[in-house]
Structures are given as C-alpha cells and as structure tokens.
Amino acid sequence: MDNKPTIIAFDADDTLWHNEPYFDEAQERFCELFQDFASKQEILGLILNHQVKNLPLYGFGIKAFTLSMIDSALELTNQSISGQNIAKVIQIGRELLQKPVELLPEVESVLQQLNGKHKLIVATKGDLKDQHRKLHDSGIGHYFHHIEVMSDKTDVDYKKMLGRLDIEPNNFVMIGNSLKSDVLPVLNIGGHAIHIPYHTTWEYEKIDFEINHPNFKSFENITQIIPLLTN
DSSP: OOSOOSEEEEOOBTTTBOOHHHHHHHHHHHHHHTTTTSOHHHHHHHHHHHHHHHHHHHOSSHHHHHHHHHHHHHHHTTTOOOHHHHHHHHHHHHHHTTOOOOBOTTHHHHHHHHBTTBEEEEEEESOHHHHHHHHHHHTOGGGOSEEEEESOOSHHHHHHHHHHTTOOGGGEEEEESOIIIIIHHHHHTTOEEEEOOOSOOOGGGOOSSOOOOTTEEEOSSGGGHHHHHHO
C-alpha cells in the first residue's frame, strides 16, 4: 500500500476469535434431533434457506439463527413439533450465546503492534448484545476506539459507518475472513481490504470468483498485515 490507511477495522467473528465452529456444532445437534425426518444434507440446506429468507427481518446473529432453526423444525415436522422439542432447539441457541471467547492465534500480538500507530475499530455483524459481550470477554476491547455492530455489510452500510465516523474511504482498511462481507463492499466504495481466511466459512458468505483489485490483499496469517501497515 503506497498510501497506508490510518483507520484499521477488524471483523470480529472468525477474524479476532473463533465463531463458525460453534454454529457447525449447533447444526450437528439440530440434525441429530431431527434425523428421523430428513437427511443431514437436507436439514442443513433447510436451515440455510430459512436463514437467508429471514435476513431482511431478523438480520444476522445467534438469535436470528435460533429462529431459523425453529422455522426449520416446524417445516420438518409439518407443524407438529412438540413443545418439548421446541425447548430443545431454543436451548441450542441459548448455549451458543454462552460460548467462551477464544482468540485466534497472534491476534493480541498484532493489536499490540498496531496500537498507538493507527486508530483501530471493530466492524462486525450479529447481535448487538452478544458482540459486545464477546468483545468484553475477549480482553482486547481496550485496543479499539469504536465498535460498530452492523445490520449488514453492504456498500451502503459501510458508507453510513464511515460517514458517522468522518472517515474517508481511501484512509480506511477492512480486515476480515469474508470476501463477500469484509472485502467486496469496501473495495466498491473506494476503501482498502485485507482477507485473512478462516478454515471454515458459512455458505452464505462464499463467492465463486477471484478478486483482482489494487486495494486488495490476501494473507494466510494475520501477522502478515504488520509489514504492510507499519513499514
């Protein structure tokens, strides 16, 4: 980067800490609960369909995921699911909201090296209360000047955030694991983006093409951003 951005934003889930494996585990439990009604592949497809359909109403996060599991359970059982089994589905969601926060390797070291040289912010999706809880429990909240929990991560959402924070796009870099949410919209509005892949990705966040853009970088490890942003 010839002109290094001074405002660095990090996605939270699967960029700063582990998240998707917890959802995978929850879906496994759901599939076991309803294994007599459909195959695992069919059940996972049904949950995803309900999540995507419900996004305009519920947005992202664990509560939205839980409601989509309930929708899926109702459809699988032709509306005949018992209250006891509905309670089991709700418990899967409740336990997701209580999962420990496990930082990804080298995250705090990277934040320490960037601290004081750049303004650091968190820009993430999900439940407002849950994301604030995770940031608090992570022990890294003090590194960030601002946390933004967005209803979605479209071009418009990033423009609104940058406008509220009085940040010019060319002075902003977004770091995250999702090409669809953390990279493409930021590039579209004139910002910089760095992709740090996570070993598993939610189907909704996948894209089927390569990104070739002068403001885009991709690294295997978060530590690789340090020379780019500090030298």
